[in-house]
Amino acid sequence: MIDARGLTKIxxxxxxxxxxxxxxxxxxxxxxxxYGLLGANGAGKTxxxxxxxTLLTPTEGEATVAGFDLRRESERxxxxxxxxxxxxxxxxxxxxxxxxxxxxxxxRMPDELIATRIEQLANELEMHEFLDRRIDKFSTGxxxxxxxxxxLIHDPSVMIFDEPTLGLDVMAARxxxxxxxxxxxxxxxxxxxxxVMSEVEKLCDTVGIVHQGRLLDQGSLAELRARHGEQDMxxxxxxxxxxxxxxx
Amino acid sequence: MNLRTIFxxxxxxxxxxxxDRRSIIAMFVVPTVVxxxxxxxxxLTSVKLVKKARQEIPTVMVLGGEDSPRIRAVxxxxxxxxxxxxxxxxxxxISQKKLRAALEIPPHFDAALDRGERVxxxxxxxxGEMRSSFAVEAVERVLRSxxxxxxxxxxxxxxxxxEALRPFDTKRENVAPPEKVGGNVFGGFIPYLFIIxxxxxAMYPAIDLTAGEKERGTLETLLCSPAARSELVIGKFLVxxxxxxxxxxxxxxxxxxxxxxxxxxxxxxxxxxxxxxxPTVSVxxxxxxxxxxxPLAMFFSAxxxxxxxxxxxxxxxxxxxxxxxxxxxxxxxAAVLPGVELTNTLAxxxxxxxxxxxxxxxAGSFPVVPLLLIFVSTCVYAAGALALAVxxxxxxxxxxxx
Numbered sequence: 001m002i003d004a005r006g007l008t009k010i011x012x013x014x015x016x017x018x019x020x021x022x023x024x025x026x027x028x029x030x031x032x033x034x035y036g037l038l039g040a041n042g043a044g045k046t047x048x049x050x051x052x053x054t055l056l057t058p059t060e061g062e063a064t065v066a067g068f069d070l071r072r073e074s075e076r077x078x079x080x081x082x083x084x085x086x087x088x089x090x091x092x093x094x095x096x097x098x099x100x101x102x103x104x105x106x107x108r109m110p111d112e113l114i115a116t117r118i119e120q121l122a123n124e125l126e127m128h129e130f131l132d133r134r135i136d137k138f139s140t141g142x143x144x145x146x147x148x149x150x151x152l153i154h155d156p157s158v159m160i161f162d163e164p165t166l167g168l169d170v171m172a173a174r175x176x177x178x179x180x181x182x183x184x185x186x187x188x189x190x191x192x193x194x195x196v197m198s199e200v201e202k203l204c205d206t207v208g209i210v211h212q213g214r215l216l217d218q219g220s221l222a223e224l225r226a227r228h229g230e231q232d233m234x235x236x237x238x239x240x241x242x243x244x245x246x247x248x
Numbered sequence: 249m250n251l252r253t254i255f256x257x258x259x260x261x262x263x264x265x266x267x268d269r270r271s272i273i274a275m276f277v278v279p280t281v282v283x284x285x286x287x288x289x290x291x292l293t294s295v296k297l298v299k300k301a302r303q304e305i306p307t308v309m310v311l312g313g314e315d316s317p318r319i320r321a322v323x324x325x326x327x328x329x330x331x332x333x334x335x336x337x338x339x340x341x342i343s344q345k346k347l348r349a350a351l352e353i354p355p356h357f358d359a360a361l362d363r364g365e366r367v368x369x370x371x372x373x374x375x376g377e378m379r380s381s382f383a384v385e386a387v388e389r390v391l392r393s394x395x396x397x398x399x400x401x402x403x404x405x406x407x408x409x410x411e412a413l414r415p416f417d418t419k420r421e422n423v424a425p426p427e428k429v430g431g432n433v434f435g436g437f438i439p440y441l442f443i444i445x446x447x448x449x450a451m452y453p454a455i456d457l458t459a460g461e462k463e464r465g466t467l468e469t470l471l472c473s474p475a476a477r478s479e480l481v482i483g484k485f486l487v488x489x490x491x492x493x494x495x496x497x498x499x500x501x502x503x504x505x506x507x508x509x510x511x512x513x514x515x516x517x518x519x520x521x522x523x524x525x526x527p528t529v530s531v532x533x534x535x536x537x538x539x540x541x542x543p544l545a546m547f548f549s550a551x552x553x554x555x556x557x558x559x560x561x562x563x564x565x566x567x568x569x570x571x572x573x574x575x576x577x578x579x580x581x582a583a584v585l586p587g588v589e590l591t592n593t594l595a596x597x598x599x600x601x602x603x604x605x606x607x608x609x610x611a612g613s614f615p616v617v618p619l620l621l622i623f624v625s626t627c628v629y630a631a632g633a634l635a636l637a638v639x640x641x642x643x644x645x646x647x648x649x650x
Contacts, residue, residue, distance in 0.1 A: 089465030106473035
């Protein structure tokens, strides 16, 4: 479960001055649900997800992730979160098995359990062929599977994906989409960011539309369609953003 | 802080570092192969070049002396240089290294000597040119011999023995123990080398484990784990420290091996020749230097990590770190300057203090108070640098700089 209440992140920059990357964002994601944050580049999606993964500290606001407080129990939050983004790369000089074992150990799992989990994940993701090969020789697809195994090794209850299909070919992107669906099927809480409208329509139970750091609207696809009198997600997005800019 | 997590991070970073060819080259190949090869190669080449230059029979132009057959005969008879006939462009020829030297004999040279007058010959040479200086030495040797013969003749005419001008001889003998001699010979060089290697050994892994991780995008992956940032920094710091110490140890083994070979060659040479003292260094002193290298390596490792973390790429980190190398080398070089001696105040100046006390240590003397001051102060600097590195690892604008 994710419960964000008034999350705000202000960056202070010598050139730009004070910049509100995330501004008073509140939403709730329940287990077995996929919540999609939809926004253009620079809208504040990545910062929001980094706040919830405790990579960044919020300037204002509160949040609980898997029942743990974001500020006071950041290490326990990370222990319950699997975070996957295009920016979360892998260690090229390690083998897939060594890398997954390393993250299992950082999650304080015993070695026997790690070995069992790796077997299980390798079966599910068809990784046996390259499990003991060095990552720097991997194809994009192999890297994607290794990243997925890395995020799942500690069996997290919350999964956070930051534009996970960005820059991937169709086949690799399909693997990711299937994996996100599997997470929902296993009852995990899934938070997902993208700017691809078709992915939102395919995957998300609830959608939040983010623009200039603010969450402009949120609801299920049906609710959004009914509220804005449009079927097409892209049209809905443009209408909401244009109205917000006109109001500003 | 969880020690097991630190150990897990340390093991993984060590494994990655040992799989990186560039780290292996910096840690082991440079101190054990490149430095000895360059040092010995340079020494061998220098010796060969000097030997070749000495084997050459230099050309010397003799100007004047047509009215002085005795000095001309002496010059013509000798075999150490080749006499060339006079020419107007001798200065040009010497400058262009076509001629090694020229000797100008003043008019009526022999006659002036017969009258007992003091006269001077002039030797023209190319300052700073080795072959020209060898030619000058050869000319001076011949002229000195001729002068000594004249002096002997004059003394004989007055019924005096040559010893009248040289009533006693002087001879020199070393009484300092070999380690004191070694202390003076190697005292500046050994710490200088150790300080540089301590720095260069830490440099590459420090960049790779901080800016390198940022550039490859693995830092964000690592930060997603439940490990505390201080645990990550300390795990990484320990690997950088190990790399620095491994570089120094490899250099020590390599230098020790070279010293043994050089010592054996020296003993072999001196057994059949004149004898002498082979300069050695104090073994307890060397251990003392190594003990001091530990906090210095800690200081360098933490400092390099802190600075490299500010960069977003390997290349940028190298730009930041390279000038630091000069800052590290300068105090080490200053310790070799004459008159710079260890005092309690200088014992607090980082790097310089270790370079200065190392000179004393390898010579076999152990100044207790400065030693304690140096060890404690360097430990404090190292702890400060490590605290700064941990602090930097908590700064979002440093970790997520794009």
